Amino acid sequence: MTMASIETNEFGLQTANGSVDIVGVSKFFGDVVAVDSIDLRVAPGEFLSLLGPSGCGKTTTLRMLAGFENPDGGSMYISGREVSALPPYKRDVNTVFQNYSLFPHMTVAENVAYGLRQKRVDKKEIARRVGEALEMVKMTKLAKRKPRQMSGGQQQRVALARALVNNPSVLLLDEPLGALDRKLRQEMQIELKMLQRDLGITFIFVTHDQEEALSMSDRIAVMLEGHIEQLADPDTIYEDPKSAFVAGFIGQNNFWQGTATTRGLKAYDGTEIESAKMQSGIGAGSAVLACVRPEAIEVTSTDPGSGANRVAGVLAGVSPLGDIVQFVVRTDSRELLIRAPRREAARVLPGDPVWCTWAASDAYVFDSSQSDLVLVDPTTENAPSGD
Amino acid sequence: MHRAPRRSLRLPKFALALPSWGYYVAFFLVPVVLIIFYSFGTKIPGSAGRTEFSPLTLDRYRDAIKPTFFVVLQQTMRISITGTLLCLIIGFPVAYFMAIRIPARWRGIFLGVLIIPFWTNFLIRTIAWRIVLSPVGFLSNWLQDIGMRDSNIQVLNTKAAVQLGVVYNYLPLMIFPLFVTLDRLEPALREASKDLGASRLKTFLQVTLPLCAPGVIAGLLLVFIPLSGDYITAAVLGGADGNMSGALVASQFLQAQNQALGSAIAVMLMGSILLVIAIVAIISFAFKAVLHRMRKVDIPGTRGDDLAVATNG
Numbered sequence: 001m002t003m004a005s006i007e008t009n010e011f012g013l014q015t016a017n018g019s020v021d022i023v024g025v026s027k028f029f030g031d032v033v034a035v036d037s038i039d040l041r042v043a044p045g046e047f048l049s050l051l052g053p054s055g056c057g058k059t060t061t062l063r064m065l066a067g068f069e070n071p072d073g074g075s076m077y078i079s080g081r082e083v084s085a086l087p088p089y090k091r092d093v094n095t096v097f098q099n100y101s102l103f104p105h106m107t108v109a110e111n112v113a114y115g116l117r118q119k120r121v122d123k124k125e126i127a128r129r130v131g132e133a134l135e136m137v138k139m140t141k142l143a144k145r146k147p148r149q150m151s152g153g154q155q156q157r158v159a160l161a162r163a164l165v166n167n168p169s170v171l172l173l174d175e176p177l178g179a180l181d182r183k184l185r186q187e188m189q190i191e192l193k194m195l196q197r198d199l200g201i202t203f204i205f206v207t208h209d210q211e212e213a214l215s216m217s218d219r220i221a222v223m224l225e226g227h228i229e230q231l232a233d234p235d236t237i238y239e240d241p242k243s244a245f246v247a248g249f250i251g252q253n254n255f256w257q258g259t260a261t262t263r264g265l266k267a268y269d270g271t272e273i274e275s276a277k278m279q280s281g282i283g284a285g286s287a288v289l290a291c292v293r294p295e296a297i298e299v300t301s302t303d304p305g306s307g308a309n310r311v312a313g314v315l316a317g318v319s320p321l322g323d324i325v326q327f328v329v330r331t332d333s334r335e336l337l338i339r340a341p342r343r344e345a346a347r348v349l350p351g352d353p354v355w356c357t358w359a360a361s362d363a364y365v366f367d368s369s370q371s372d373l374v375l376v377d378p379t380t381e382n383a384p385s386g387d
Numbered sequence: 388m389h390r391a392p393r394r395s396l397r398l399p400k401f402a403l404a405l406p407s408w409g410y411y412v413a414f415f416l417v418p419v420v421l422i423i424f425y426s427f428g429t430k431i432p433g434s435a436g437r438t439e440f441s442p443l444t445l446d447r448y449r450d451a452i453k454p455t456f457f458v459v460l461q462q463t464m465r466i467s468i469t470g471t472l473l474c475l476i477i478g479f480p481v482a483y484f485m486a487i488r489i490p491a492r493w494r495g496i497f498l499g500v501l502i503i504p505f506w507t508n509f510l511i512r513t514i515a516w517r518i519v520l521s522p523v524g525f526l527s528n529w530l531q532d533i534g535m536r537d538s539n540i541q542v543l544n545t546k547a548a549v550q551l552g553v554v555y556n557y558l559p560l561m562i563f564p565l566f567v568t569l570d571r572l573e574p575a576l577r578e579a580s581k582d583l584g585a586s587r588l589k590t591f592l593q594v595t596l597p598l599c600a601p602g603v604i605a606g607l608l609l610v611f612i613p614l615s616g617d618y619i620t621a622a623v624l625g626g627a628d629g630n631m632s633g634a635l636v637a638s639q640f641l642q643a644q645n646q647a648l649g650s651a652i653a654v655m656l657m658g659s660i661l662l663v664i665a666i667v668a669i670i671s672f673a674f675k676a677v678l679h680r681m682r683k684v685d686i687p688g689t690r691g692d693d694l695a696v697a698t699n700g
Contacts, residue, residue: 088581109684115583131686
């Protein structure tokens with residue numbers, strides 16, 4: 001997604017159909033800040049995911065765009081039009097709900113026709129467009145079924161057709177695949193992405209599933225505690241996380257706590273890590289957090305020699321996961337998770353002594369402010385000792 | 388007569404329901420049949436409530452449609468239908484408010500406020516209205532004090548008092564089933580409706596109301612049936628003007644000792660109730676059919692559900 005040619009007006013707001021501008025929007029529930037003054041610009045035709053753990057404000061943000069919640073501050077523009085004060089039925093957006101929320105007393109066709117009927121579209125035109133929409137989601141044969149006679153996946157398709165038939169400039173999706181089983185979910189991810197590309201409609205997609213966000217999105221807004229932690233394309237989010245939280249939430253990571261050195265960190269467990277990706281503004285001696293991706297670590301059965309970015313341990317477990325192999329290596333103080341493509345994986349057995357190495361460009365160092373968020377089980381980390 | 392021992396140990400599936408069916412037959416069905424049978428009898432003159440059945444006769448029905456009794460039946464139906472509709476009109480907003488508008492943590496308090504008056508005996512509650520409606524009671528005095536009226540209110544012992552009393556007594560029976568169905572309604576369905584461009588009123592008419600139709604029907608039946616047979620409210624608040632069929636039945640059985648005529652009036656009351664329910668059912672079916680026609684979508688190029696699948700196989 002290139003953001004180069006964006007039409008904006010004299011206030012710097014986008015004017016194109018399907019654009020979304022969120023400016024300083026906040027939402028409180030009692031004393032709790034659900035959304036904390038976020039800014040977000042979505043280009044027309046973009047597939048943007050709001051990704052984060054539960055309670056991060058992603059669903060609240062989506063619900064404010066749909067009009068189900070009123071923001072307590074800031075403004076929201078859809079296609080250049082301020083919508084904060086508009087009720088849901090006057091906004092040019094449609095929502096695909098988490099539990100589909102199909103009307104149980106109506107057939108599939110009647111559900112899909114609902115939005116067009118509200119706009120008093122001609123009956124023949126309704127029938128034609130409902131037919132097209134059902135064709136698009138491959139549900140034509142079930143047009144006369146009631147929602148309760150269908151599986152979750154089928155209901156999901158109908159919910160999608162019911163929203164898309166109105167031809168909204170922005171489609172809001174609230175964890176739409178959350179209730180489907182894994183295989184169906186992956187199929188729907190591909191289908192949804194292709195549909196979005198064909199229709200050119202802006203999709204704002206809420207999910208807590210990082211894999212889903214990575215595979216479908218043009219850009220991902222990783223949210224935490226009501227603000228956007230990082231907004232970037234999936235590769236950047238994965239390869240260049242801006243914070244320890246993003247590094248920990250997207251994919252898996254091996255973390256070390258320690259003190260900063262000039263070139264990396266000295267972990268409390270003695271491991272020396274050299275990093276080419278240190279967060280700026282970290283002073284030597286301060287408490288920091290380092291992380292290395294499982295696939296960036298190489299396992300060898302021979303000692304590669306001395307130096308930094310090297311840990312010796314014993315292979316504790318091997319799990320073949322199909323195309324990749326996952327190793328768990330136990331050192332004196334911790335366990336490391338390593339993943340390698342099956343064909344390149346070292347031929348080692350549980351109990352063998354192994355060495356783990358990685359490149360300085362694969363080691364990230366962040367300040368320790370988010371330690372609690374990323375270290376799921378702090379007991380596996382060594383507290384500072386006397387040395 | 389050899390039967391597999393395994394099978395003989397098993398009771399049929401309806402066995403567990405037998406006690407309740409037995410109870411139902413003995414204490415509900417048999418009395419109804421008895422009353423219908425008695426309605427064809429004749430009171431033995433001078434006896435203390437004895438009835439003879441030879442010959443069986445329709446004379447009691449001829450008595451029952453004489454103006455003295457028939458007027459009361461008409462009035463009963465008027466009060467019941469008006470009362471049931473008033474309960475719906477008053478009860479629906481209350482149930483809607485409790486189930487949808489107020490936060491869940493306040494719901495218990497509101498339900499409690501509705502239930503607590505019901506801990507008082509039905510008769511006492513009804514008698515309490517005599518105090519409120521009395522021509523020299525506090526309501527009357529207060530209305531005159533603030534200048535709304537310049538004489539005593541004359542409500543007690545009228546049809547209006549009975550109407551007021553039955554609405555008060557049966558309103559909760561309307562509110563509870565409505566509350567339950569509205570409470571079960573997924574809020575996201577209303578959001579989906581608004582999301583698809585329906586205003587709040589259209590959402591109510593097209594989503595909320597159709598989905599709580601079972602609650603409306605339950606409420607209507609729960610209020611209409613006992614209300615039609617009620618005689619305490621009429622006896623306490625109605626006086627001579629506000630008589631209801633239930634009270635006539637009671638007086639025929641208990642005072643006049645004419646069980647045959649009492650039974651005939653009771654059967655006519657049952658018939659009227661059934662008739663009203665049948666008419667309402669027919670109207671709502673017709674209404675539903677019209678709604679379905681309006682909502683129907685005929686997608687061009689397709690015929691019927693699953694038809695294509697069937698012809699493939």
